[in-house]
Amino acid sequence: MTQETQLSQIYLDANATTPVLERAADAALMTMKTMFGNPSSSHITGLQAKQLMEQTRQKARTVLGSGNGRVIFTSGATEGIQTGILSALCAAKKQMKPKQQYTLLYGATEHKAVPESLKHWNKILEINAEVKAIPVDGHGRLDQDFIAKEVPNALMICTMAVNNETGVYQDLAELETVIRTNHATVFWMVDCVQALGKRKLNLAQTTIDYAPFSGHKLYAPKGIGFVYIRDNAPLTPFIAGGGQESGLRSGTENLPGLAALNVIFDELLKEGNSEFxxxxxxxxxxxxxxxxxxxxxxxxxxxxxxxxxxxxxxxxxxxxxxxxxxxxxxxxxxxxxxxxxxxxxxxxxxxxxxxxxxxxxxxxxxxxxxxxxxxxxxxxxxxxxxxxxxxxxxxxSCLMQASNEISNKESLDGLVQFKIGGACCWLFADKQSKVAIIIDPLPELVERLKTILECQQLTLLAVLDTHGHADHESSRVAFSLATTASDHLGWPPQTETIEYNGLQLASLSFGRYQLALLPTPGHTADSVSYILLEQLPAKLVIKYVFCGDLILMGALGRTNFTTSSNDAMYNSIQALAEVITEETLLCPSHDYNNEFTTTLSAEMSRNSILNQVIQGELSATEFAKAKRLIDADINDETGTEIMCGAAVCGKDTFTLQEYTATELETQIANNQNLLLIDIREPHEYALNHNRAFDQNVPLTRLTDFVGKHSHNKAQPLILVCRSGSRSQAAAQALARLGFNNIGHLKGGYALI
CATH class of the missing domain: 3.90.1150.10 (Aspartate Aminotransferase, domain 1)
Structure with a gap:
């Protein structure tokens, strides 16, 4: 396998961490080599180390405008947050009045380190105050009216100078006025991690009590930070021990980190010729x-x-x-x-x-x-x-409108699966007839699907729902195919009738395919399944069944809606099982566990209720009783998504062969039958990376791959992606469906 051509990295994730400035890294390394003394030692080597530490502290004070406030070096922002919260709450506890209800306030967009630390120390110190989030508006600004109302009963209020996700900054002067007007002595901590080097700070001119900072957010190494503590603000050491930092923060100081910080402060203080x-x-x-x-x-x-x-x-x-x-x-x-x-x-x-x-x-x-x-x-x-x-x-890749004519684009042929959350939408395209159908369209995908159809020059034959969905409105009308003549699921009245397994089924024909309609009520009264059949030279065979929420991966569709019926679902499962084989690929409306597709065989092996229904070992009455118990456990508290499947078994985990890059090279050299499959999406080849693979099978086409390779499940397959996560999920899905010689590249291309 030829390794992909590597482009130079452009790093645009500085709010997570920054690379270490070269001069800062050099200073840290030089300190480790030549100024390795312990700042607490009284000999010359120790005194030199202490001088560097105090020099760095003085520069920090200048950068922050700390005045008489203290600057204590820490391991990073999280420790600084703990120091501020612990110090404030220890002092506040002494001032609490019996039977009075207190609050701890924090901004709703605060880094999770703040509310989680508030909750932690609130519990440890047995303060038992109510921890409340301060709402923000659509621009991320804190609700000052809320603060004015709530802060009189607060022991502490925590806000951010700059948000780490959005970069939104708060007007600290306005906040100070609101806070101090309504509670002059409440302890106030401001997370200033993202403000350093981006917003001017003059902390001594404010009444901020605590302000944590982190070095690695501004080109210093990880593991070094500092916290500002206002003059006369209470301080309880978070780390006790040898009494370093004047007894305020024990532990031998991180001198290489301080040397790097020293360089960063120099850059911040320069008036010209700075690297910043x-x-x-x-x-x-x-x-x-x-x-x-x-x-x-x-x-x-x-x-x-x-x-x-x-x-x-x-x-x-x-x-x-x-x-x-x-x-x-x-x-x-x-x-x-x-x-x-x-x-x-x-x-x-x-x-x-x-x-x-x-x-x-x-x-x-x-x-x-x-x-x-x-x-x-x-x-x-x-x-x-x-x-x-x-x-x-x-x-x-036909996923966005191109400004000019696209050449050499691959014609879409077969099944594509799109997912939004746990909901699935299916697009089937026939390259020969240039016709497509869409099953269970999702509103979020309308424009993407339209773009694909236009780019691929496909004629849309039908846009169909498998049932009336509880978690979203149908977007069929957005495709301009819904007419008064169609039923509410999109099925047109003028259709053919075909006979399959003794059943007369309404169908739509295109190219060598037939799409047949089979009523399968139960999940809802209007539930149907669509059966896609292909005309081969000798016979008509089923390729896929779009079964809605009748049978899901590891689950059965819920039947506790007002239009649901356990009896109808029982009959529908049996009716579907009579039409298809145990290896027919089922394409449900939901996939909650990233399993892509399934078969009756795969589901019967792990779903005892489904197996008993199909085998005739469970009566309709017994099924209804068991199903009611399952549905009772459905938790709808999942945000905006309504869970449409009642899980009856957990996600299967199969033992996979995981290869390192070296082991993969050996496998390729020694196994001529091996298929090396890249499962990244085609558009990820953004800059003409070398495609040294036997096949590209993105996750959106994985079900199509299964349908085309089910005849040879013993074929050795190794899947590769960028990080190893998608290749592992795909390999698990294939193994569950009986592909028994499968592995993936652990860590993906990221570790090559």
Whole structure:
């Protein structure tokens, strides 16, 4: 296998962490080599170390405008947050009056380290105050009326100078007026992590009691930070021990980290020739990136207002694309961005944008692009060029309108699965007849589907729902195919009738295919299944069954809606089982566990109720009783999504062969029958990466791959993706369906 051509990295995730400034890294290394003394030692080596530490502290005081306030070095912002909260609550506890109800206030868009720390120490210290979030408006600004009302009963209030996801800054002077007018002595902590180097700070001129900072957010190494404590503000040491930092923070000081910080402070204090550019230059960088993004993605929506956010952060969403899709696309172009806070990278939506009241799709699709004051014009220019290439890649894959004619695009032929949350939408295209059908369209995908149809020059035969969905409105009408003649699921009245397995089924024909309709009520009274059949030379065979929420992966559709019927579902399961084989691929309306597709065989092996119904071992009455118990356990408290499946078994986990890059090379050399499959989406080849693979099977086409390769499940397969996560999920899904010689590249291309 030939390794992909690697482009230089453009790092635009500075709010998560920054690279270490070269001079700072050199200073840290030199300190480790030549100034390794313990600052607490009284000999010359120790005194030299102490001098460096105090020199760094003095520069920190100048940068912060700390006046008589203290600056204590810490391991980072989290420790600084603990120090401020513990100190404030220990002091506040002594002032509490019996039977009075107190609160602890924090901004709703605060980094999770703050509310979680408040809750932790509130419990440990047995203060038992009510922890309350301060609401924000659509621009991310704290609700000052709420503060005025709640702060009189507060022991502590925690706010942010600059938000880590959106870059939104708070007017600290206005906040101070509101806070001190209504509670002159309440303890106030301001998270200033993202403000350093981006907003002017003069802390001694404020009544802020505590302000934590982190070095690695501004080109210093990880593991070094500091906290400002206002003069006369109470301080309870968070770490006790040898009495370092004048007894305020024990533990041998991180001298290499301090040496690096010393360099960073020098850059912040320089009036000219600094490696850090000024704020106006940062604004120009942001404007250039924003202009490029708008040109590349015309429908882009920015989630932060530039008028009240620092110029180093852009937060945006692109309609029709998930944050993961855009992150993968940018990653393929070696542009590093994130979907929000790095500390919550596994979360699928932004609690910050939720708190601002932005639409769910913006929260779920958010991308954060952030840079720092050491970013250069050359890096911004290169990033803009690659963003343009990313847009071209989407156009070439028919996922976005291209500005000019696309050449050499691959014709779509077969089944494509799209997912929004747990909901599935299916597109089947026949390359020969240039006809397509859409099953269970989702509102979020309308524009993407229209773009694909136009780009591929496909004629849309039908847009169909498998039932009336409880969790979203049908978007069939958006395709201009819904007429008064069609029924409410989109099925037209003028159809053919075909006979299959003794049944007379209404059907639509296109090319060599027939799409037949089989009523399968139960989940809802109007539920149907669509059976896609292909005319082969000798016979008509079933390719796929779009079964709605009748049978899901690891579950049965719920039957506790007002139009549901357990008896009807029982009969529908048996009717469907009589028409299809145990290996027919089922394509449900929901996929909650990333399993893509399933078969009766796979489900019967792990779903005893389904197996008993099909085998005739369970009566309709017994099924209804069992089903009611299952449905009673459904939890609808899942945000905006209604769970449509009643799970009866957990997600299967299969033992897979995981290969390192070296082991993969050996496998390829020794196994001529091996298929090496790249499961990244085609548009991830943003900058003409080398495609040294036998086949490209993106996750959206995985069900199509299963349908075309079910005859040879012993074929050795190794799946590869960028990080190893998608290849693992796909390999698990294939193994569950009986592919018994499958593995994947552990860690993906990221670790090669």
């Amino acid at each position: 550019v000024d704020v106006e230059t940062l604004r120009q960088y942001r404007n250039q990136l924003a202009k490029t993004l708008k040109q590349a993605f015309p429908t882009i929506v920015f989630n932060n207002q530039f008028t009240n956010s620092v110029p180093t952060t852009l937060n945006f969403a692109i309609p029709g694309f998930s944050s993961k899709e855009i992150m993968d696309l940018f990653d393929a172009a070696n542009i590093r961005v994130s979907s929000g806070s790095a500390c919550s990278s596994k979360v699928t939506r932004s609690f910050v944008l939720d708190a601002m009241g932005l639409p769910a799709w913006q929260s779920e699709s958010a991308i954060r692009m952030s840079f720092g004051p050491a970013t250069t014009q050359a890096e911004i220019d290169a990033a803009c060029e690659r963003i343009g290439h990313c847009a071209q890649a989407l156009g070439h």
